[in-house]
Amino acid sequence: MTSFSEGWDSEARLVQGRWVERRPRRPEIAGQLHTEVSLMSWPAPQLPLPVPVPAVARAEPLVAWHDLVPGDSLTTPDAAQARSLAGFLRALHTADPVEAVRRGTPSARQVREQRATMTAEFDSRVLPLLPAERREPATALLAEVAALPADTLVHCDLGPEHVLTRDGELTGVIDFGDVHIGDPAIDLAWALNDTPPAFAAALTAAYPADP
Known part of the structure:
Protein backbone atom coordinates (compact mmCIF):
# COMPACT_ATOMS: atom_id res chain seq x y z
CA MET A 1 0.00 0.00 0.00
CA THR A 2 1.02 3.60 -0.66
CA SER A 3 0.01 6.35 1.79
CA PHE A 4 -1.32 9.62 0.44
CA SER A 5 -0.26 12.92 1.96
CA GLU A 6 -1.56 13.33 5.49
CA GLY A 7 -5.24 14.25 5.57
CA TRP A 8 -6.92 16.06 8.43
CA ASP A 9 -9.96 13.78 8.62
CA SER A 10 -8.90 10.35 7.36
CA GLU A 11 -5.89 8.19 6.75
CA ALA A 12 -5.86 7.23 3.08
CA ARG A 13 -3.80 4.57 1.34
CA LEU A 14 -3.63 3.46 -2.28
CA VAL A 15 -4.11 -0.31 -2.61
CA GLN A 16 -2.76 -2.17 -5.66
CA GLY A 17 -2.81 1.07 -7.63
CA ARG A 18 -6.61 0.83 -7.99
CA TRP A 19 -8.42 1.46 -4.72
CA VAL A 20 -8.28 4.01 -1.94
CA GLU A 21 -8.61 2.74 1.63
CA ARG A 22 -9.81 5.31 4.18
CA ARG A 23 -9.86 5.16 7.98
CA PRO A 24 -11.28 7.99 10.14
CA ARG A 25 -8.73 9.75 12.33
CA ARG A 26 -11.32 10.82 14.92
CA PRO A 27 -14.65 9.33 16.08
CA GLU A 28 -16.76 12.16 14.65
CA ILE A 29 -15.27 11.57 11.18
CA ALA A 30 -16.79 8.09 11.09
CA GLY A 31 -20.20 9.74 10.79
CA GLN A 32 -19.03 11.82 7.83
CA LEU A 33 -17.63 8.74 6.11
CA HIS A 34 -20.88 6.85 6.67
CA THR A 35 -22.68 9.79 5.03
CA GLU A 36 -20.44 9.48 1.98
CA VAL A 37 -21.11 5.74 1.83
CA SER A 38 -24.88 6.30 1.97
CA LEU A 39 -24.95 9.26 -0.40
CA MET A 40 -22.34 9.17 -3.12
CA SER A 41 -23.62 6.27 -5.22
CA TRP A 42 -26.73 8.36 -5.92
CA PRO A 43 -25.33 11.64 -7.37
CA ALA A 44 -22.28 10.03 -9.01
CA PRO A 45 -24.10 8.98 -12.24
CA GLN A 46 -25.59 12.49 -12.52
CA LEU A 47 -22.22 14.27 -12.31
CA PRO A 48 -20.04 14.95 -15.37
CA LEU A 49 -16.79 14.24 -13.48
CA PRO A 50 -15.85 11.13 -11.47
CA VAL A 51 -16.23 11.28 -7.69
CA PRO A 52 -15.38 8.78 -4.94
CA VAL A 53 -18.13 6.25 -4.23
CA PRO A 54 -17.01 4.58 -1.00
CA ALA A 55 -18.29 1.31 0.43
CA VAL A 56 -17.76 -0.10 3.91
CA ALA A 57 -15.01 -2.73 3.93
CA ARG A 58 -15.06 -3.19 7.70
CA ALA A 59 -17.59 -1.82 10.18
CA GLU A 60 -15.52 -1.71 13.37
CA PRO A 61 -13.15 0.00 13.34
CA LEU A 62 -14.54 1.64 10.23
CA VAL A 63 -12.66 1.11 6.97
CA ALA A 64 -14.06 2.22 3.59
CA TRP A 65 -12.77 1.61 0.08
CA HIS A 66 -13.47 3.27 -3.24
CA ASP A 67 -12.05 3.22 -6.74
CA LEU A 68 -9.18 5.61 -7.25
CA VAL A 69 -10.22 8.86 -8.91
CA PRO A 70 -7.21 9.53 -11.17
CA GLY A 71 -5.35 12.80 -11.53
CA ASP A 72 -3.33 15.34 -9.63
CA SER A 73 -4.33 18.48 -7.75
CA LEU A 74 -5.16 21.44 -9.98
CA THR A 75 -2.17 23.79 -10.14
CA THR A 76 -2.61 25.89 -13.29
CA PRO A 77 -6.33 26.66 -13.65
CA ASP A 78 -7.46 27.74 -17.11
CA ALA A 79 -10.72 28.78 -18.74
CA ALA A 80 -11.50 25.35 -20.22
CA GLN A 81 -11.14 23.76 -16.80
CA ALA A 82 -13.38 26.46 -15.34
CA ARG A 83 -16.13 25.57 -17.78
CA SER A 84 -15.75 21.90 -16.87
CA LEU A 85 -15.95 22.69 -13.17
CA ALA A 86 -19.00 24.90 -13.77
CA GLY A 87 -20.77 21.97 -15.42
CA PHE A 88 -19.93 19.79 -12.43
CA LEU A 89 -21.23 22.37 -9.96
CA ARG A 90 -24.43 22.94 -11.93
CA ALA A 91 -25.14 19.21 -11.78
CA LEU A 92 -24.27 18.92 -8.09
CA HIS A 93 -26.29 21.97 -7.12
CA THR A 94 -29.41 20.80 -8.94
CA ALA A 95 -29.43 17.39 -7.24
CA ASP A 96 -32.61 16.83 -5.23
CA PRO A 97 -31.91 17.98 -1.64
CA VAL A 98 -34.80 15.91 -0.26
CA GLU A 99 -33.29 12.72 -1.65
CA ALA A 100 -29.84 13.76 -0.42
CA VAL A 101 -31.17 14.14 3.13
CA ARG A 102 -32.98 10.81 2.87
CA ARG A 103 -29.60 9.28 2.11
CA GLY A 104 -28.00 10.76 5.20
CA THR A 105 -26.78 14.21 4.17
CA PRO A 106 -26.97 16.78 7.00
CA SER A 107 -30.25 18.62 6.53
CA ALA A 147 -29.10 33.83 7.63
CA LEU A 148 -27.29 32.23 4.69
CA PRO A 149 -29.36 29.88 2.48
CA ALA A 150 -29.53 26.17 3.21
CA ASP A 151 -31.27 24.68 0.20
CA THR A 152 -28.64 23.08 -2.04
CA LEU A 153 -26.42 19.99 -1.97
CA VAL A 154 -22.90 21.39 -1.64
CA HIS A 155 -19.38 19.93 -1.55
CA CYS A 156 -18.30 22.60 0.99
CA ASP A 157 -14.54 22.01 0.74
CA LEU A 158 -13.85 22.79 -2.90
CA GLY A 159 -10.28 23.90 -3.54
CA PRO A 160 -7.43 23.04 -5.90
CA GLU A 161 -6.34 20.04 -3.82
CA HIS A 162 -9.77 18.43 -4.33
CA VAL A 163 -10.11 19.18 -8.05
CA LEU A 164 -8.06 16.69 -10.05
CA THR A 165 -6.54 17.07 -13.50
CA ARG A 166 -4.48 15.16 -16.03
CA ASP A 167 -3.10 16.37 -19.37
CA GLY A 168 -4.84 19.71 -18.86
CA GLU A 169 -8.34 18.28 -18.37
CA LEU A 170 -10.31 17.83 -15.17
CA THR A 171 -10.56 14.18 -14.17
CA GLY A 172 -12.55 14.26 -10.96
CA VAL A 173 -13.55 15.92 -7.70
CA ILE A 174 -12.73 14.28 -4.36
CA ASP A 175 -13.19 14.66 -0.58
CA PHE A 176 -16.92 14.97 0.09
CA GLY A 177 -16.54 14.66 3.86
CA ASP A 178 -18.21 18.04 4.49
CA VAL A 179 -21.12 17.55 2.06
CA HIS A 180 -24.41 18.98 3.33
CA ILE A 181 -27.49 21.01 2.41
CA GLY A 182 -26.26 24.58 2.41
CA ASP A 183 -25.42 27.70 0.42
CA PRO A 184 -24.12 27.02 -3.12
CA ALA A 185 -21.91 30.12 -2.85
CA ILE A 186 -19.55 28.13 -0.61
CA ASP A 187 -18.54 26.03 -3.62
CA LEU A 188 -17.69 29.16 -5.61
CA ALA A 189 -15.54 30.83 -2.96
CA TRP A 190 -12.16 29.49 -4.06
CA ALA A 191 -13.09 29.25 -7.74
CA LEU A 192 -14.02 32.93 -8.01
CA ASN A 193 -11.65 34.52 -5.50
CA ASP A 194 -8.38 32.58 -5.55
CA THR A 195 -7.94 31.66 -9.21
CA PRO A 196 -6.63 33.53 -12.28
CA PRO A 197 -9.05 36.12 -13.70
CA ALA A 198 -9.64 34.09 -16.87
CA PHE A 199 -10.67 31.06 -14.82
CA ALA A 200 -13.02 33.08 -12.61
CA ALA A 201 -14.58 34.86 -15.59
CA ALA A 202 -15.15 31.61 -17.50
CA LEU A 203 -16.70 29.94 -14.47
CA THR A 204 -18.97 32.91 -13.80
CA ALA A 205 -20.18 32.86 -17.39
CA ALA A 206 -20.76 29.11 -17.45
CA TYR A 207 -22.31 28.62 -14.01
CA PRO A 208 -23.62 31.46 -14.02
CA ALA A 209 -23.13 33.14 -10.65
CA ASP A 210 -25.14 36.12 -9.52
CA PRO A 211 -23.64 38.82 -7.26
Missing part, protein backbone atom coordinates in the same frame (compact mmCIF):
# COMPACT_ATOMS: atom_id res chain seq x y z
CA ALA A 108 -30.96 22.34 6.28
CA ARG A 109 -32.25 22.27 9.88
CA GLN A 110 -29.04 20.65 11.14
CA VAL A 111 -26.91 23.12 9.18
CA ARG A 112 -28.81 26.11 10.57
CA GLU A 113 -28.44 24.74 14.10
CA GLN A 114 -24.68 24.32 13.57
CA ARG A 115 -24.44 27.87 12.24
CA ALA A 116 -26.36 29.20 15.23
CA THR A 117 -24.01 27.40 17.61
CA MET A 118 -20.96 28.69 15.75
CA THR A 119 -22.13 32.30 15.57
CA ALA A 120 -23.12 32.25 19.26
CA GLU A 121 -19.62 31.07 20.16
CA PHE A 122 -18.04 33.78 18.04
CA ASP A 123 -20.35 36.33 19.64
CA SER A 124 -19.40 35.32 23.17
CA ARG A 125 -15.72 34.51 22.75
CA VAL A 126 -14.37 36.49 19.78
CA LEU A 127 -16.30 39.74 19.59
CA PRO A 128 -15.20 40.88 23.09
CA LEU A 129 -11.59 40.64 21.89
CA LEU A 130 -12.15 43.06 19.00
CA PRO A 131 -11.56 46.82 19.14
CA ALA A 132 -14.79 48.61 20.00
CA GLU A 133 -15.19 50.09 16.50
CA ARG A 134 -15.08 46.60 14.96
CA ARG A 135 -17.75 44.98 17.07
CA GLU A 136 -20.82 46.40 15.32
CA PRO A 137 -19.74 45.35 11.79
CA ALA A 138 -18.63 41.97 13.17
CA THR A 139 -22.04 41.46 14.75
CA ALA A 140 -23.69 42.31 11.44
CA LEU A 141 -21.43 39.83 9.65
CA LEU A 142 -22.35 37.04 12.06
CA ALA A 143 -26.04 37.81 11.48
CA GLU A 144 -25.48 37.44 7.74
CA VAL A 145 -23.75 34.10 8.26
CA ALA A 146 -26.63 32.81 10.37
Whole structure:
Protein backbone atom coordinates (compact mmCIF):
# COMPACT_ATOMS: atom_id res chain seq x y z
CA MET A 1 0.00 0.00 0.00
CA THR A 2 1.02 3.60 -0.66
CA SER A 3 0.01 6.35 1.79
CA PHE A 4 -1.32 9.62 0.44
CA SER A 5 -0.26 12.92 1.96
CA GLU A 6 -1.56 13.33 5.49
CA GLY A 7 -5.24 14.25 5.57
CA TRP A 8 -6.92 16.06 8.43
CA ASP A 9 -9.96 13.78 8.62
CA SER A 10 -8.90 10.35 7.36
CA GLU A 11 -5.89 8.19 6.75
CA ALA A 12 -5.86 7.23 3.08
CA ARG A 13 -3.80 4.57 1.34
CA LEU A 14 -3.63 3.46 -2.28
CA VAL A 15 -4.11 -0.31 -2.61
CA GLN A 16 -2.76 -2.17 -5.66
CA GLY A 17 -2.81 1.07 -7.63
CA ARG A 18 -6.61 0.83 -7.99
CA TRP A 19 -8.42 1.46 -4.72
CA VAL A 20 -8.28 4.01 -1.94
CA GLU A 21 -8.61 2.74 1.63
CA ARG A 22 -9.81 5.31 4.18
CA ARG A 23 -9.86 5.16 7.98
CA PRO A 24 -11.28 7.99 10.14
CA ARG A 25 -8.73 9.75 12.33
CA ARG A 26 -11.32 10.82 14.92
CA PRO A 27 -14.65 9.33 16.08
CA GLU A 28 -16.76 12.16 14.65
CA ILE A 29 -15.27 11.57 11.18
CA ALA A 30 -16.79 8.09 11.09
CA GLY A 31 -20.20 9.74 10.79
CA GLN A 32 -19.03 11.82 7.83
CA LEU A 33 -17.63 8.74 6.11
CA HIS A 34 -20.88 6.85 6.67
CA THR A 35 -22.68 9.79 5.03
CA GLU A 36 -20.44 9.48 1.98
CA VAL A 37 -21.11 5.74 1.83
CA SER A 38 -24.88 6.30 1.97
CA LEU A 39 -24.95 9.26 -0.40
CA MET A 40 -22.34 9.17 -3.12
CA SER A 41 -23.62 6.27 -5.22
CA TRP A 42 -26.73 8.36 -5.92
CA PRO A 43 -25.33 11.64 -7.37
CA ALA A 44 -22.28 10.03 -9.01
CA PRO A 45 -24.10 8.98 -12.24
CA GLN A 46 -25.59 12.49 -12.52
CA LEU A 47 -22.22 14.27 -12.31
CA PRO A 48 -20.04 14.95 -15.37
CA LEU A 49 -16.79 14.24 -13.48
CA PRO A 50 -15.85 11.13 -11.47
CA VAL A 51 -16.23 11.28 -7.69
CA PRO A 52 -15.38 8.78 -4.94
CA VAL A 53 -18.13 6.25 -4.23
CA PRO A 54 -17.01 4.58 -1.00
CA ALA A 55 -18.29 1.31 0.43
CA VAL A 56 -17.76 -0.10 3.91
CA ALA A 57 -15.01 -2.73 3.93
CA ARG A 58 -15.06 -3.19 7.70
CA ALA A 59 -17.59 -1.82 10.18
CA GLU A 60 -15.52 -1.71 13.37
CA PRO A 61 -13.15 0.00 13.34
CA LEU A 62 -14.54 1.64 10.23
CA VAL A 63 -12.66 1.11 6.97
CA ALA A 64 -14.06 2.22 3.59
CA TRP A 65 -12.77 1.61 0.08
CA HIS A 66 -13.47 3.27 -3.24
CA ASP A 67 -12.05 3.22 -6.74
CA LEU A 68 -9.18 5.61 -7.25
CA VAL A 69 -10.22 8.86 -8.91
CA PRO A 70 -7.21 9.53 -11.17
CA GLY A 71 -5.35 12.80 -11.53
CA ASP A 72 -3.33 15.34 -9.63
CA SER A 73 -4.33 18.48 -7.75
CA LEU A 74 -5.16 21.44 -9.98
CA THR A 75 -2.17 23.79 -10.14
CA THR A 76 -2.61 25.89 -13.29
CA PRO A 77 -6.33 26.66 -13.65
CA ASP A 78 -7.46 27.74 -17.11
CA ALA A 79 -10.72 28.78 -18.74
CA ALA A 80 -11.50 25.35 -20.22
CA GLN A 81 -11.14 23.76 -16.80
CA ALA A 82 -13.38 26.46 -15.34
CA ARG A 83 -16.13 25.57 -17.78
CA SER A 84 -15.75 21.90 -16.87
CA LEU A 85 -15.95 22.69 -13.17
CA ALA A 86 -19.00 24.90 -13.77
CA GLY A 87 -20.77 21.97 -15.42
CA PHE A 88 -19.93 19.79 -12.43
CA LEU A 89 -21.23 22.37 -9.96
CA ARG A 90 -24.43 22.94 -11.93
CA ALA A 91 -25.14 19.21 -11.78
CA LEU A 92 -24.27 18.92 -8.09
CA HIS A 93 -26.29 21.97 -7.12
CA THR A 94 -29.41 20.80 -8.94
CA ALA A 95 -29.43 17.39 -7.24
CA ASP A 96 -32.61 16.83 -5.23
CA PRO A 97 -31.91 17.98 -1.64
CA VAL A 98 -34.80 15.91 -0.26
CA GLU A 99 -33.29 12.72 -1.65
CA ALA A 100 -29.84 13.76 -0.42
CA VAL A 101 -31.17 14.14 3.13
CA ARG A 102 -32.98 10.81 2.87
CA ARG A 103 -29.60 9.28 2.11
CA GLY A 104 -28.00 10.76 5.20
CA THR A 105 -26.78 14.21 4.17
CA PRO A 106 -26.97 16.78 7.00
CA SER A 107 -30.25 18.62 6.53
CA ALA A 108 -30.96 22.34 6.28
CA ARG A 109 -32.25 22.27 9.88
CA GLN A 110 -29.04 20.65 11.14
CA VAL A 111 -26.91 23.12 9.18
CA ARG A 112 -28.81 26.11 10.57
CA GLU A 113 -28.44 24.74 14.10
CA GLN A 114 -24.68 24.32 13.57
CA ARG A 115 -24.44 27.87 12.24
CA ALA A 116 -26.36 29.20 15.23
CA THR A 117 -24.01 27.40 17.61
CA MET A 118 -20.96 28.69 15.75
CA THR A 119 -22.13 32.30 15.57
CA ALA A 120 -23.12 32.25 19.26
CA GLU A 121 -19.62 31.07 20.16
CA PHE A 122 -18.04 33.78 18.04
CA ASP A 123 -20.35 36.33 19.64
CA SER A 124 -19.40 35.32 23.17
CA ARG A 125 -15.72 34.51 22.75
CA VAL A 126 -14.37 36.49 19.78
CA LEU A 127 -16.30 39.74 19.59
CA PRO A 128 -15.20 40.88 23.09
CA LEU A 129 -11.59 40.64 21.89
CA LEU A 130 -12.15 43.06 19.00
CA PRO A 131 -11.56 46.82 19.14
CA ALA A 132 -14.79 48.61 20.00
CA GLU A 133 -15.19 50.09 16.50
CA ARG A 134 -15.08 46.60 14.96
CA ARG A 135 -17.75 44.98 17.07
CA GLU A 136 -20.82 46.40 15.32
CA PRO A 137 -19.74 45.35 11.79
CA ALA A 138 -18.63 41.97 13.17
CA THR A 139 -22.04 41.46 14.75
CA ALA A 140 -23.69 42.31 11.44
CA LEU A 141 -21.43 39.83 9.65
CA LEU A 142 -22.35 37.04 12.06
CA ALA A 143 -26.04 37.81 11.48
CA GLU A 144 -25.48 37.44 7.74
CA VAL A 145 -23.75 34.10 8.26
CA ALA A 146 -26.63 32.81 10.37
CA ALA A 147 -29.10 33.83 7.63
CA LEU A 148 -27.29 32.23 4.69
CA PRO A 149 -29.36 29.88 2.48
CA ALA A 150 -29.53 26.17 3.21
CA ASP A 151 -31.27 24.68 0.20
CA THR A 152 -28.64 23.08 -2.04
CA LEU A 153 -26.42 19.99 -1.97
CA VAL A 154 -22.90 21.39 -1.64
CA HIS A 155 -19.38 19.93 -1.55
CA CYS A 156 -18.30 22.60 0.99
CA ASP A 157 -14.54 22.01 0.74
CA LEU A 158 -13.85 22.79 -2.90
CA GLY A 159 -10.28 23.90 -3.54
CA PRO A 160 -7.43 23.04 -5.90
CA GLU A 161 -6.34 20.04 -3.82
CA HIS A 162 -9.77 18.43 -4.33
CA VAL A 163 -10.11 19.18 -8.05
CA LEU A 164 -8.06 16.69 -10.05
CA THR A 165 -6.54 17.07 -13.50
CA ARG A 166 -4.48 15.16 -16.03
CA ASP A 167 -3.10 16.37 -19.37
CA GLY A 168 -4.84 19.71 -18.86
CA GLU A 169 -8.34 18.28 -18.37
CA LEU A 170 -10.31 17.83 -15.17
CA THR A 171 -10.56 14.18 -14.17
CA GLY A 172 -12.55 14.26 -10.96
CA VAL A 173 -13.55 15.92 -7.70
CA ILE A 174 -12.73 14.28 -4.36
CA ASP A 175 -13.19 14.66 -0.58
CA PHE A 176 -16.92 14.97 0.09
CA GLY A 177 -16.54 14.66 3.86
CA ASP A 178 -18.21 18.04 4.49
CA VAL A 179 -21.12 17.55 2.06
CA HIS A 180 -24.41 18.98 3.33
CA ILE A 181 -27.49 21.01 2.41
CA GLY A 182 -26.26 24.58 2.41
CA ASP A 183 -25.42 27.70 0.42
CA PRO A 184 -24.12 27.02 -3.12
CA ALA A 185 -21.91 30.12 -2.85
CA ILE A 186 -19.55 28.13 -0.61
CA ASP A 187 -18.54 26.03 -3.62
CA LEU A 188 -17.69 29.16 -5.61
CA ALA A 189 -15.54 30.83 -2.96
CA TRP A 190 -12.16 29.49 -4.06
CA ALA A 191 -13.09 29.25 -7.74
CA LEU A 192 -14.02 32.93 -8.01
CA ASN A 193 -11.65 34.52 -5.50
CA ASP A 194 -8.38 32.58 -5.55
CA THR A 195 -7.94 31.66 -9.21
CA PRO A 196 -6.63 33.53 -12.28
CA PRO A 197 -9.05 36.12 -13.70
CA ALA A 198 -9.64 34.09 -16.87
CA PHE A 199 -10.67 31.06 -14.82
CA ALA A 200 -13.02 33.08 -12.61
CA ALA A 201 -14.58 34.86 -15.59
CA ALA A 202 -15.15 31.61 -17.50
CA LEU A 203 -16.70 29.94 -14.47
CA THR A 204 -18.97 32.91 -13.80
CA ALA A 205 -20.18 32.86 -17.39
CA ALA A 206 -20.76 29.11 -17.45
CA TYR A 207 -22.31 28.62 -14.01
CA PRO A 208 -23.62 31.46 -14.02
CA ALA A 209 -23.13 33.14 -10.65
CA ASP A 210 -25.14 36.12 -9.52
CA PRO A 211 -23.64 38.82 -7.26
